[in-house]
Amino acid sequence: MIVSEELEAIEPLWKAGLEAAYSAYIPAATGLGEPQAARVALAAALVEIALELQRLGGQAPPPPPDLLRGDLCLARASRLLADTRDRRLQIAFARAIEDQSAAAAAGREAQPTRSRLLRAIGESAGAAA
Numbered sequence: 097m098i099v100s101e102e103l104e105a106i107e108p109l110w111k112a113g114l115e116a117a118y119s120a121y122i123p124a125a126t127g128l129g130e131p132q133a134a135r136v137a138l139a140a141a142l143v144e145i146a147l148e149l150q151r152l153g154g155q156a157p158p159p160p161p162d163l164l165r166g167d168l169c170l171a172r173a174s175r176l177l178a179d180t181r182d183r184r185l186q187i188a189f190a191r192a193i194e195d196q197s198a199a200a201a202a203g204r205e206a207q208p209t210r211s212r213l214l215r216a217i218g219e220s221a222g223a224a225a
Contacts, residue, residue: 098134102172106165109145117141117210124214127221128180135176136185136220140213142173143189147209152200184223188216 099118103110121137128136146169149162158166170193177186192212199206 098131099138102138102176106168106172109165109169113148114141114145117144120210121214121217124217125221128217132180135179136217139173139176139189140210140217142169142176143193143213144209146170146173147193147196152196153203182220185216185220188219189213192216 106114118137118141121140122133125133125137125140127133146166149158149166149169151158151162173189174186177189180186192209195212196206196209
């Protein structure tokens with residue numbers, strides 16, 4: 097299973113929210129077919145968890161291990177998305193991350209990550225149909 101293969105070094109995150117996020121993205125990704133659906137749902141969950149770990153816009157900076165785990169999640173998500181060869185999906189995910197970071201840097205509220213990524217997945221699945 098693709099998910100278990102991708103959890104190396106981040107296994108504790110699975111029960112700490114990654115599994116729930118993955119489960120939330122799977123229904124939107126099923127239109128992409130297997131194994132793309134699992135890759136894309138996991139990539140989205142990894143992005144969501146990474147942004148939470150990095151506490152964008154939070155008062156206190158996260159501890160260094162959380163920053164590193166967040167970076168690992170973003171790198172892994174990027175690789176999973178590259179495997180899909182769906183350039184529009186890759187760009188949509190990158191823009192969601194950029195927007196979250198820019199909003200945090202500017203001290204303004206950003207659109208929730210999950211809704212952005214779900215929309216990107218839905219548009220990609222619609223284009224694949």
